[in-house]
Amino acid sequence: MRHDRPRHLATADDCVEQLIERVGKKIILGLPLGLGKPVHFTNALYQRAKADASIELHIVTALSLVPPAPGSGLKARFMTPIIERLYGGVPELDFARDVLKQRLPDNVKVSEFFFQTGAFLKHDEQQRRYICTNYTHAIRDLRALGINAVAQLVAADNKATPEHISLSCNPDLSLDLFQQLRAAETQEKPIALIAECNQNLPFFALDAAIPASTFDFILQNDSTDYPLFPVPQSRINAVDHMIGFYASSLLKDGGTLQVGIGSLGSAVVYSTCLRHQKNTDWNKLHRSLKLAEQFPVTAKEGGTGPFKQGLYGCSEMMVEGFLHLLEAGILTRNVYPDAELQEQINQGAVDPQHGDDARLKHGVVMHGGFFLGPNAFYQNLQRLPEDQRERICMTSVNYINNLTNHRFGDQRLKVAQRINGRFINSAIKCTLNGALVSDGLEDGRVLSGVGGQYNFVAMAHELPDARSIITLRSTRTSKGKTDSTIVFSYGHCTIPRHLRDIVVTEYGIADLRGKKDEEIYLALIRIADARFQPELLKQAKDAGKVAPDFQLPSAWQRNTPAAIEAALKPFQDASLFPPFPFGTELTDEELQLQQALQYLNQNTATLAGKIRTFAQALVFGFSGDQHAKLTKRMKLNKIDSFSSWYQRRLLILGLKRARIPSQP
Template sequence: MNYKEIYNQKLLDIEGVLSKIESGDSLVVGMAAAEPVGLLSNLHLIKDSVQDVTVVSCLLLMEYEYYKHVDKEHSPFRSETWYLGNYERALFKEGKATYIPNNLHMAATDLMQARRVNIYCGSATPMDNKGCMSLALGNVYEKDILEHADMVILEINENLPRTHGDTVVHINDVDFLYEYNAPLIEVPSAEASEVEKKIGEFIADLIENGSTIQLGIGGIPNAIAQFLTDKKELGVHTELMTEGIVDLIEAGVITNSQKSLWKDKCIASFVMGTQRLYDFVDNNLAVEVHRGRIVNDPYIVAKNKKMVSINTALSVDLTGQVCSEAFGHQQYTGTGGQLDMHRGAIMSEGGKAIIAMRSSVKNDTISTIVPTLAQGSFVTIPRHDVDYIITEYGVAHLRGRSLRERTLEMIRIAHPNFRDYLKTEAEKLGFI
């Protein structure tokens, strides 16, 4: 079979691709570094010919012209997201976007039971001589949506790395393609502050040799990597593959040799970082990208012995309720895979679930440890699921503890400026 001929029959220019989008369509696009830059950069060109096209996204990394034409109703485009990046957050604050509550491993499944997905558009590598392309940098929800959408459009970018795992898409399963060789979106690692380094040191003390770890992105995860250099035979099972993981692999710390699941391989559902990271995962048999439905399933996560999940939070109350996604009722990010990984780690044999955060913000004027969560706050991790809470002042192990014990532990790791206040409030609430 001549796959190149089939490819050419399905190949369109960007105008041809845009002509496939109709009023009322639900358009799901690839996530983060896997977003289809060409389509999104040109989507505004059809603003006068469509109405109520819903763009479903997750952590968009670039500013696009079509944002100017988004509104909740009677507009060319609507915006819905599973996780607010900077650009979706700006739309949300203006009342022009809405959030889809989700646990990441169920994001695609839940969306598809709620509505019909008319079009999926994501990025992929050029086709090989077997008719196959790789979804490259993202498979959180991408392949699940792709397999059920009415129409599949792929943006072919020769700069994308070819990743292994469950990223293969065959030309026969694609309706249309277009070529757009844009530079890959790079997200440099955040520099760890002195406070974050202290937190990283506490976390590293909890990680045993032979553990399997999940690291997020930001200063705290980067700080953790700095303090893991004396560890041995760590493994990786993570939602996000980051540059810090590459550092630890090159230092000989991460070997994946002791993993009980996917031995000898790093497992992730999406990749985001700099070109160094993208070059590292390119055709690397020791790295596999699988569906978020699999990677983040708590029961699959739990099959990794000594699984350690490390996530951050915006605020935690004295009983251990964790809010990682909002300020009061104002959505800021999203649940993402935090609760998935957290629960999986708790169920793991010898596992640990860690929530790490600064004890205060805004020059130590606001405590992140609070008597009760602000009114309207969304609980990301319920208090009955919480395990370890860490600040720069120490480690509070709350799992199995009484309300009194939890309260005293949380006050102990709070910023000194707020400990007396928290104790007074705790007494008023009857916690101690």
């Protein structure tokens, strides 16, 4: 076996040559999920395979990120400058773009176990090649495919650890996969591990820092650095804020938190910060919603005070929200890699704030498997003082996502660290028997992937004081039609009914664990939109799951969008629950334009709506120079065609209907 690792190479093409020399032309390449894909090397290998049909390349990965398409018409005028601003310096993954355009060569295959949400609903080839697996089983399944190469983006040149490289954004699978591949390597079946350095990645030490000699080849030169792929902030609307508020009431001081990406996850973080930093305001809404009386589970499992003991983060994905919790003084509960010490701290026998035990020097407030987020998130990670960054341990997803023994800590340690766990994930549908749909449709098409959701739900049932919390918007509107996301039944589920626990919508909290079926059905109907409650109740009665004489309480019938808006309005008037509490990449003008385009999208979803809106644009779509700045941003200040003339009138109509103030 080779002992001359690593070889430092100057170009991506050199890496490709060395890879082929080492493993041959049949290459089964593993790439990290999300951010950690080495773009220069991967593009060089893919282009080599396109040019040489004798190379057989199979790329196995997850979440291959591609910038959004600008669309057409007004959407293109709005999106094109934003895409250029956010992604102009970010190199694209050539294979990912070709996958979307369905132009992969015959000698290249791409299989993923987690899709960019909704990207491949109409892509038959990728639907057929999708690999359904739990995050913690991904290594097993990668190895079963015969993977013989892994390439990863890394952070290097840390002065404190000159002989180490940081897996930074993606130690999630690599930490265990590298070890297993090396252990199984033979002269007849060699493997190749390739690192591509990027100084824009923050260097995380602890578990994420591994010897440079782990890799066969390291690509590093002045041109390998490039901006990291950003995932912009999502707008948080009133529905999401209300869901986040309910979820924040279920968090217990001194507990453990896992939360995901997107507006629902951000809403949970915002309300958690509000509870800690503006507790009087938070409790005012708590009382106005009568949470303690309406949903007793909040008093039993949650709390209403600030987080004096703090929270510990244990999440496969370290989202930007965890940094906000750190800055707010919430993410402060240290955990330690010593089970006995951790148990003594939990029991109050050791005070981590005043103890002189040397073991107390190794505490962390966050275990994360990978990270992904906005540009500001990456910049803030880079700027973190070293002592703060050392409180964040990027580590193996197989350490984080389950309770089985791992080389970084056994089950006893994990149980001791993860007290009062609250594992918060989202779903797209929930059936009345408590089954959850998060990753696909009932015809078998995959929206995204299971990821680690099943792991965390199952773990919540194993830990003695943990709860699984599923956040769910009660309705979904598509093509002008609104449907309930709480349904009687569905032909696919991600989480089976026997793992039902807590479900949160904008209308409240359904505590399902250990309850009888009739209680389950009624608890979910109670937090459904009032427009759909009668039909759901009828279906439940027809199935014999609810007593025939049960009548919908009048209080449940107040579950309306108007009620949500009214409940939050006094607080929003006081500058609480804003749409972008953690900032946005959009300018003030773009935020206003976004509202106008949102109005137009909602009102042109049907043929009748299009006809009505287009007619209104002809009549009301004139404003002189009242919106000159906004029309200029959309390049509609000068009209050079009928299309631009009409788009301008549509835009002006949208601005008027969205009540955007005039800006001469």
